Amino acid sequence: MSVHASDQTLSTPLHGLMAEFETPGQLVAAARKTRLAGFTKFDAYTPYPIHELDEAMDLHDNRVSQCTLVGGLLGCIGGFSLASWVSSVAWPLNIGGRPLISIPMFIPVTFECTILIGGLTAAFSMLIMNGLPAPYHSVFNVDRFVNASRNKFFLCIESEDQKFDRSATEAFLLSLNPEEIAEVAQ
């Protein structure tokens, strides 16, 4: 285990301290310990989704789901209203004696609009709330971080955290038995 965090100068503004793990299990355990230790501003980086991390990091942010629900409902009402308005007000047509507002025929349009608006809301609200697109992110200042999209698992405690302390946090990360610890320049 090599710790090259202390090799660098302390004067550089820090984004945080990053620990590297070999297996997803170690990362999940580390994330849980980090949360229990009282840290709030930390993030985990993995090559593929790990469902256990949600629970380990105690992530309960469901704003995207809420936006999607609102978008879906708007699409649903909008789609049905559009079909009804066109067929009964804008261009009323008698089709085989059916009522102008022919509900079964409007369901596909209503359904498609629900999915379309719901889906677009989900995609864009996710992008906006994640602050994407982000051309620059500090974590890429660590050379080994490219492995986060290959086979390594990373945990970064950010310097904005109230509990963050350069040496104490490093000692804490060391107690989690990482492969490496690195300083992340801002």
Added chain:
Amino acid sequence: MTTTDQSYATAPQLAETLKRNSTIAAFIGLVFLGLTVSGIFLPGGSLEQFLRSYLIGFWLWFGVGAASLLILMTQFLTGGAWGIIIRRQCEAGAKTLYVMCFGFVPLLVWSKHLYWWTTPAGTADKVIQAKALYLNYPFLVGRTLIYSAFLMGLTWLLTSLSKKEDETKSTAISALLEKYSAPGVLIFFILMTFCSVDFMMTLEPYWYSTIYGFMMIIGWVLTALAIIIANTTILQQEEPLRHGLTSRHYHDLGKLLFAMVMMWAYLNFSQLIITWSGNLPTEIVWYIKRWNGGWGWVAMILLFGHFILPFLLLISQPAKRNPAFIRAVAIYLVVVHAVDVFSLVEPNFTSWQAPKFALSWLDITAPLGFGGLWMALFYRNLPVMPLLPLGAPDLQKALNHGRSH
């Protein structure tokens, strides 16, 4: 047996519970089936009414058995933790077909009192005569024999191979199970489509719908999944599933149930929209009889109770992960699906010019009677084998599903 096998042994209390459940269910089944049969002679009943109610009860629960076989084959083909933990329940459910298939006999024997096309007046009808190549009694009997032989034969083949897999732990047998399941699913869908046509669609012999068979099968799968989920919450109270199950397993089963609720609505709506667009006299009759004269309320119960309500209940993730909640939804879905089968059968016997809602007390006792019988058989079949498939190659992986590494 190895020590690992020992640790998956069924807890003695659970074996007792299953035995007791079987006895209670058998008692309920006998009482209500007895009441249904006596309905032939009691006021408000007749042989005709008995057969209609019998068909409702039989179709609902025969379907649960058949769908158990279908889910069993599906889980052999797809793999996955959800399938391994419910495999033994699917096997126990499929084995009820050994008895349920004999339920076709009264329908065939008294066909003239239920299926108009088999009566002399029906066979003399011009439209029926044009369809006589398919709609003739000897062929109907022959087809029923094929359905029953297929269902019972495949159940026997798969359950005995699965038993062998348990004993030998041979992956060659696991591969065989997959190999037989693939054509099994295909033939199942083809044969059960014909079976749905023969015993349900020909109640209205002029009318036809190409999506009908699929609609029936998805209704069966929905009911079977609901029963399996509700029963899983019972099994989970003791070993071996007590420490084997996590909320993640319920989440997966809940997602499947949710998918079936949507599939049911999708298929029913597809049939409605095509009929609505065409508005042809032979096709629209089916909906006129199910919309006017009080039947519209049943349609509304199905729209809201069979789709919108369960859709809203099952859409939330915490709800699907909560065993008590999902059990309540599952039991509710079985009841509401009985209403669906009722609305598939009874309106056929009202006139389309002046439809009139009619509910016989036999329509309630027959599904309860068959339900009791089915559950009794299910609980009798369940303890015969270990509750987890010990020979399944992915058993450990399935049990670790949803746990931190």
